[in-house]
Amino acid sequence: xxGETTTKSxxxxxxxxxxxxxxxxxxxxxxxxxxxxxxxxxxxxxxFTQGAFYSNFExxxxxxxxxMEGHLAEQRDRLEDLAASIPEADIDxxxxxxxxxxxxxxxxxxxxxxxxxxxxYAFRNPEFRAQYKAAEARVxxxxxxxxxxxxxQFGQPLRLPADVITETLLILWHTAVLRxxxxxxxxxxxxxxxxxxxxxxxxxx
Numbered sequence: 001x002x003g004e005t006t007t008k009s010x011x012x013x014x015x016x017x018x019x020x021x022x023x024x025x026x027x028x029x030x031x032x033x034x035x036x037x038x039x040x041x042x043x044x045x046x047x048f049t050q051g052a053f054y055s056n057f058e059x060x061x062x063x064x065x066x067x068m069e070g071h072l073a074e075q076r077d078r079l080e081d082l083a084a085s086i087p088e089a090d091i092d093x094x095x096x097x098x099x100x101x102x103x104x105x106x107x108x109x110x111x112x113x114x115x116x117x118x119x120x121y122a123f124r125n126p127e128f129r130a131q132y133k134a135a136e137a138r139v140x141x142x143x144x145x146x147x148x149x150x151x152x153q154f155g156q157p158l159r160l161p162a163d164v165i166t167e168t169l170l171i172l173w174h175t176a177v178l179r180x181x182x183x184x185x186x187x188x189x190x191x192x193x194x195x196x197x198x199x200x201x202x203x204x205x
Contacts, residue, residue: 018056020046025067030113034064034121061128065135068118071111072139078105079146083153091154091199095191102173102187112177115170140166147198156199165197 024046028037039060043050057063082101086094105111122132144162147169151158158165172193176186 014056017046017048017052021048021053021056021063022067022070025063026071026110026114029064029067029117030110034117035124061125061131064118064121064128065131067114068132069135069139071114072136073142075111076139076142076146079143083146083150091156091195094150094154095195098194099187099191102190103185108177109180112174115174116178140170143170151198154199159197159200168197169194 021042024042025037028042028045037060039050039053042060042063043053057066078101082098086097102108118132122129140163143166147162147166148158151162160168173190176190180186
């Protein structure tokens with residue numbers, strides 16, 4: 001029993017260390033950019049040794065991938081909760097609910113900046129780019145299922161392939177948030193575009 005408790009404590013401690021390293025990485029990437037982030041700086045911020053870092057992550061790049069997947073998975077989970085909350089709503093009600101939900105996302109500019117940092121780092125680093133694309137594809141596939149589910153829910157055919165819609169909507173949201181200033185409401189324009197892309201009338205011919 002004592003051995004099991006010790007093993008559990010070690011796993012819990014490692015999980016807590018991992019979570020703190022990820023939290024520090026997110027904060028430092030947003031504040032200083034990924035190229036400026038060193039493992040030494042990250043460990044100092046999180047309060048751990050570099051040994052603790054490498055016992056959890058083989059490299060900085062693998063930590064970045066986990067940050068990205070965690071961020072996108074959180075967005076996906078939020079959207080799934082939203083979709084589940086409006087099963088009987090019509091499209092107008094659904095879009096109003098979506099706008100209110102987007103307006104209430106905490107730290108949305110920070111998350112958008114983080115997404116951009118990861119994209120730029122992948123663009124500049126061919127070795128990381130392949131890993132990034134693979135991780136991005138896994139999460140995008142989950143978003144695609146959600147987009148297809150929304151279309152089926154409202155009995156509306158998609159005007160474009162679900163993959164194209166998914167990638168476009170993610171990019172548009174991050175860009176809209178970063179371009180917004182104090183007092184602006186990017187969610188209103190975003191929802192209009194979202195609705196047009198998802199449910200707009202198909203072009204003639």
